[in-house]
Amino acid sequence: MHENFAWWRFGILYQIYPRSFQDSNGDGVGDLRGVIERLPYLRELGVDALWLSPIFPSPMEDFGYDIADYTGIDPVFGSLNDFDALVVAAHDLGLKIVLDLVPNHTSDRHPWFIESRSSRANAKRDWYIWRDPKGEGGPPNNWLSEFGGSTWEFDADTGQYYYHAFLRSQPDLNWRNHDVRRAMHDVMRFWLRRGVDGFRVDVMWHLIKDDLLRDNPPNPDFISGQQPYQQLIPLYSADRPEVHEIVAEMRRVIDEFDDRVLIGEIYLPLDKLVTYYGRDLAGAHLPFNFALISTPWNARTIAKLVGDYEAALPAGAWPNWVLGNHDRQRIASRVGGDQARIAAMLLLTLRGTPTLYYGDEIGMPQVEIRPDQVRDPWEKNVPGLGVGRDGCRTPMQWDSTLYAGFSTAAPWLPLDRNFGADNVAIERHDTGSMLSLYRALIRLRSERPELALGTYKLVSIAEALLVFEREHQDQRSLVALNFGCVSAEFDAAGLHGQILLSTFMDRQGEAIPKRLALRASEGLVVGLLG
Ligand code: NOJ
Numbered sequence: 282m283h284e285n286f287a288w289w290r291f292g293i294l295y296q297i298y299p300r301s302f303q304d305s306n307g308d309g310v311g312d313l314r315g316v317i318e319r320l321p322y323l324r325e326l327g328v329d330a331l332w333l334s335p336i337f338p339s340p341m342e343d344f345g346y347d348i349a350d351y352t353g354i355d356p357v358f359g360s361l362n363d364f365d366a367l368v369v370a371a372h373d374l375g376l377k378i379v380l381d382l383v384p385n386h387t388s389d390r391h392p393w394f395i396e397s398r399s400s401r402a403n404a405k406r407d408w409y410i411w412r413d414p415k416g417e418g419g420p421p422n423n424w425l426s427e428f429g430g431s432t433w434e435f436d437a438d439t440g441q442y443y444y445h446a447f448l449r450s451q452p453d454l455n456w457r458n459h460d461v462r463r464a465m466h467d468v469m470r471f472w473l474r475r476g477v478d479g480f481r482v483d484v485m486w487h488l489i490k491d492d493l494l495r496d497n498p499p500n501p502d503f504i505s506g507q508q509p510y511q512q513l514i515p516l517y518s519a520d521r522p523e524v525h526e527i528v529a530e531m532r533r534v535i536d537e538f539d540d541r542v543l544i545g546e547i548y549l550p551l552d553k554l555v556t557y558y559g560r561d562l563a564g565a566h567l568p569f570n571f572a573l574i575s576t577p578w579n580a581r582t583i584a585k586l587v588g589d590y591e592a593a594l595p596a597g598a599w600p601n602w603v604l605g606n607h608d609r610q611r612i613a614s615r616v617g618g619d620q621a622r623i624a625a626m627l628l629l630t631l632r633g634t635p636t637l638y639y640g641d642e643i644g645m646p647q648v649e650i651r652p653d654q655v656r657d658p659w660e661k662n663v664p665g666l667g668v669g670r671d672g673c674r675t676p677m678q679w680d681s682t683l684y685a686g687f688s689t690a691a692p693w694l695p696l697d698r699n700f701g702a703d704n705v706a707i708e709r710h711d712t713g714s715m716l717s718l719y720r721a722l723i724r725l726r727s728e729r730p731e732l733a734l735g736t737y738k739l740v741s742i743a744e745a746l747l748v749f750e751r752e753h754q755d756q757r758s759l760v761a762l763n764f765g766c767v768s769a770e771f772d773a774a775g776l777h778g779q780i781l782l783s784t785f786m787d788r789q790g791e792a793i794p795k796r797l798a799l800r801a802s803e804g805l806v807v808g809l810l811g
Contacts, residue, residue: 286734287540287542287566288329288330288377288478288540288542289330289377289479289542289544289566289567289599289634290599290634290733290734291329291634291730291733291734292328292329292330292377292634293327293328293329293330293629293634293635293636293637293723293726294328294329294330294331294332294379294544294634294635294636294637295323295326295328295330295331295332295636295637295639296331296332296334296606296607296636296637296638296639297316297331297332297333297334297639298311298334298607298639298674299311299312299313299315299316299333299334299336299345299358300334300344300345300357300674300693301639301674301675301676301677301687301692301693301694302315302316302319302639302676302677302687303315303316303318303319303677303679303687304676304687304688304689304690304692305317305318307688307689307690308357308688308690309688309690309691309692309693310357310688310692310693311358311676311677311687311688312357312358312359312363313336313354313358313359313363313364313366313367314359314363314366316331316333316367317363317366317367317370320370320371320374320376321374322705323374323376324374324375324376325720326642326719326720326723327720327723327724327727328376328637328723329375329376329377330376330377330378330379330478330542331371331376331377331378331379332379332380332381332481332544332636333378333379333380333381334346334381334607335348335380335381335383336354336355336358336364336380336381337349337350337351337352337353337354337355338350338353338354338355338356339355339388340388340390340450341355341357342388342448342450342451342658343447343448343450343451343658344656344657344674345381346381346383346447346451346483347386347387347388347389347448347450347451348383348387348388348391349387349388349390349391349392350391350392351465351468351471352468352471352472364475365475365476368475368476368477369476372476377478377479377542378476378477378478379477379478379479379480379481379542379544380472380477380479380480380481381480381481381483382465382468382469382480382481382482382483383483384454384456384465384468384482384483384488384531385446385453385454385483385484385487385488386445386446386447386451386452386453386454387451387452387454388450388451389449389450389451389452390450393405393408393409393454393464394408394409394452397409397411397452398436398438398439398443400439401439401441407455407458408454408455408458408460408461409443409444409452409453409454409455410443410444410452410453410455410490411436411439411441411442411443411444412433412441412442412443412444412494413440413441413442414435414440414441414442420432420433420435420442421433421442421494422494422495422496422497423496423497423513424444424494424496424497424513424515424517424518425497425509425510425512425513426445426446426447426448426449426510427446427447427510427659428447428448428510428658428659428662428663429508429509429510429659429662429663430449430509430662432444432445432446432518433445434449434452444490446484446487446518446519448658448662453487453490456488456489456527457489457492457523462527462530465531466530466531466534469531469534469535470534470537473534473535473537473538473541477541478540478541478542479535479541479542479543479544479566480531480535480542480543480544481544481545481546481569482528482531482543482544482545482546482565483546484546485524485528485545485546485547485557485565485568486519486520486524486545486547486548486549486553486557487518487519488524488527488528489521489523489524489527490517490518490519490521491517491518491521493517494517495516495517496517497513497514497515497516497517497518498513498514498516499512499513499514500512500513500514506666507666508663508666508668509663520549520553525556525557525559525560525564528543528545528557528559528564528565529559529560529563529564531543532559532563532564532565532566533563542566542567543564543565543566543567544565544566544567544568544569545557545564545565545567545568545569546569547565547568547569547571548571551570551572551589551590551593552593554568554570554593555568555593555594555595555598558594558595558598562595562597562598566599567599567601567634568601569601569603569636570590570600570601570602570603570633571603571606571609572586572590573586573602573603573604573624573627573628574603574604574605574606574609575609578615578616578620578624578764579745579764580742580744580745580746580747580762580764580765581742583627583747583764584739584742584747584749587631587737587739587749588739591632591737599633599634600631600632600633600634601633601634601635601636602627602628602631602633602634602635602636603635603636603638604624604625604628604635604636604637604638604641605637605638605641605673606636606638606673607638607670607673607674608670608673609670609673610647610672610673611638611640611641611645611646611647611672611673612624612638612641613641613644613645613646613647614646614647615647618644619784619801619802619803620764620802621641621644621715622715622718622784622785622802622804623762623763623764623784623802623804625641625642625715625718625719625722625784626718626722626760626762626782626784626804626806627760627762627804629719629722629723629725629726629732630722630726630732630751630758630760630806631737632735632736632737632751637719638673639677640675640677640678642715642716642719643678643703643704643705643708643714643715643716644703644715645675645677645678645697645703646697646699647672647673648671648672648673648675648694648695648696648697649672650669650671650672650694650695651695654671654694654695655669655671656671656693656694657669657670657671657674671694674694675692675694675695675696675697676688676692676693676694676696677705678696678697678700678703678704678705679704679705679706680704680705680706680707681700681701681702681704681706681707684696685700685704686704686705686706712786713785713786713787717786718782718784718786721782721786722782722806725781725782725806729756729758729781729808730753730754730756731751731752731753731754731756731757731758732751732758732806734753735751735752735753735756735757735758736751736752736753737749737750737751738750738751738752740759741771743769743771744765744769745763745764745765745767745769746761746762746763746764746765746769746770746771746799747761747762747764748760748761748762748771750809757808757809758781758806758807758808758809759776759778759805759806759807759809760804760805760806760807761797761799761804761805761807762804762805763799763800763801763802763803763804764802765801765802766801766802767801768798768799768800768801768803769798769799770796770797770798770799771796771797771799772795772796772797773793773794773795773796773797773807774795774796776793776807776809777793777809777810777811778792778793778807778808778809778810779791779792779793779807779808780793780805780806780807780808781806781807781808782805782806783803783804783805784802784803784804784805785800785803788805793807
């Protein structure tokens with residue numbers, strides 16, 4: 282059915298946070314063999330590609346986003362043999378594998394940085410961003426780290442500062458240096474040759490900084506209580522024009538291989554986000570669209586957001602949507618149970634590639650983390666502001682046994698206290714569960730090409746009811762989503778068809794009447810005839 286479309290257009294991505302998916306060796310931390318064990322579940326769920334957060338050797342100060350070796354596997358996750366076995370097993374089941382590429386920074390324990398900091402004359406000195414103290418001393422400019430404090434760390438041995446956009450143990454590479462580019466392209470080729478189907482590029486919009494290192498301007502909208510990073514507008518430290526050349530170069534490496542994908546992690550307003558498709562669409566295939574993660578949850582705002590995004594897309598660019606990830610609050614806790622079902626229906630019926638975050642398909646909540654359980658370095662650096670990310674990284678809830686079927690040992694992060702009731706084993710047999718809804722939505726999406734590939738048209742928006750239509754080669758579906766807590770009606774006079782799916786899983790097959798009634802927080806997909 283989809284032979285003319287690249288897999289990353291009609292497919293569904295599923296993000297695995299490997300520490301928390303499945304532990305196979307009883308150390309309380311997930312691993313690659315664990316992922317292999319759970320591939321049949323993912324096949325059954327119906328997703329098409331797995332994106333694994335970093336699995337490379339790392340001191341784990343930022344849980345793998347601080348890489349000490351780009352071409353190995355951290356022992357906590359297994360070995361290169363395990364990785365190769367995962368690629369083969371996934372491909373055998375028709376699942377693609379996308380890796381996390383973290384090219385903006387390394388760990389301070391990466392041999393490149395160890396060399397670079399060893400002396401000003403070292404050949405790798407320029408692989409990182411080193412600067413003299415400013416004037417009387419002090420950091421070269423006013424830039425702030427996303428994780429709190431200055432971005433500059435003084436190295437007493439060589440008398441210069443190095444730049445780090447995140448932790449001080451995550452020095453930024455200097456992408457103005459062409460040896461750095463070549464080295465990273467070789468890293469990409471290493472994994473592409475091993476069979477990976479693409480990369481999700483970490484903080485793509487951070488890759489290159491102002492050559493003059495100009496001070497960032499103050500943010501006039503800063504409100505006290507926000508995270509300190511927001512005091513300045515990152516005008517000179519991120520989203521610089523030169524970044525597009527770097528992305529285009531990465532894309533050329535991707536294009537040396539057949540059918541691979543380049544995805545970018547980019548937190549920017551829509552008009553800037555879409556520039557990452559690149560001139561002539563020679564940039565990222567999918568600049569991640571995180572707008573749903575932070576938008577106020579109501580019909581009008583979401584309709585406007587979808588319209589704005591559709592309008593902003595360059596001709597020929599393929600859209601995408603994300604509801605959650607390992608850095609943001611879980612959708613089930615953000616919008617609540619029944620609205621999380623609306624969110625699922627929205628994600629899987631909008632035009633564009635959807636990315637699911639592991640556990641959202643069973644409605645996993647943001648788990649409360651006691652202060653003594655905090656592992657996230659960001660929360661440790663700027664406590665009390667609610668930036669902690671541990672709550673969305675807790676172990677996958679597979680069943681009701683002691684450690685939820687995730688491990689035979691106490692997991693590295695606590696389990697949700699309701700895991701005994703909310704887990705895969707129970708939800709699989711409950712025809713009304715969140716898992717059953719996700720499976721039904723994914724199945725519907727694969728059976729009805731208009732839901733995956735069709736055009737998007739806003740039909741109406743009244744109070745809390747959003748209605749849109751998808752159409753592909755004369756096949757049409759109507760999606761009606763009630764964001765409100767009271768029932769709503771839609772004037773369906775002149776339309777013929779039947780309900781394909783309700784978020785409550787109980788109205789399949791109903792013919793649509795002239796006035797289509799939706800219960801509070803109900804979503805419907807309706808197959809239209811004629
Ligand atoms: C973005 C990643 O998603 C996040 O988890 C990480 O902490 C930062 N990049 C730094 O690598």
